Amino acid sequence: TQLLEQSPQFLSIQEGENLTVYCNSSSVFSSLQWYRQEPGEGPVLLVTVVTGGEVKKLKRLTFQFGDARKDSSLHITAAQPGDTGLYLCAGIETYKYIFGTGTRLKVLA
């Protein structure tokens, strides 16, 4: 069974701080996606990373795919209250999207 463990599980920080969320697996994935989910809504895609070692930036968010394509990280610079939400990584292998355990982020004003 493929498992994706995310850490930390919960994170509460002040506005303006930086943070990193990790997504780790013992399995290799062909690609990996990050989603953000807000209360009462479905997850929304943030980014897809495909190549081992790939780094993608989306404004204040930086995503990295590990060289071995087993892990990924999400770094947020100068967090804002609008970044609050549940962050989910999803490993993709053929048609299967395996979601991680989630990191719930709360950014305090």
Add this chain to the structure above:
Amino acid sequence: NAGVMQNPRHLVRRRGQEARLRCSPMKGHSHVYWYRQLPEEGLKFMVYLQKENIIDESGMPKERFSAEFPKEGPSILRIQQVVRGDSAAYFCASSPGSDNSPLHFGNGTRLTVT
């Protein structure tokens, strides 16, 4: 609204009743996934369907749970004889099926079994 539509948003059932959850995928999408989510947890895969076919139901309990995606109409997730442990949010997602395509999620159905 061309997004994924799920209904009902909230569903309350007594133990032993049946629950029917509906999902209309995005226009042009022929691939549908169902996931289950408990509070403060990630999404657990249940079933993957293409039009008229179940491709992978490995995450769905063999008893009481069934899913379909007919040629016409929405995808249906059916839970018979519900028990309290079935209480959860059930999310449907659709995709066009191409490599690495994003999943487009509905806003879920929150099932409460009393």
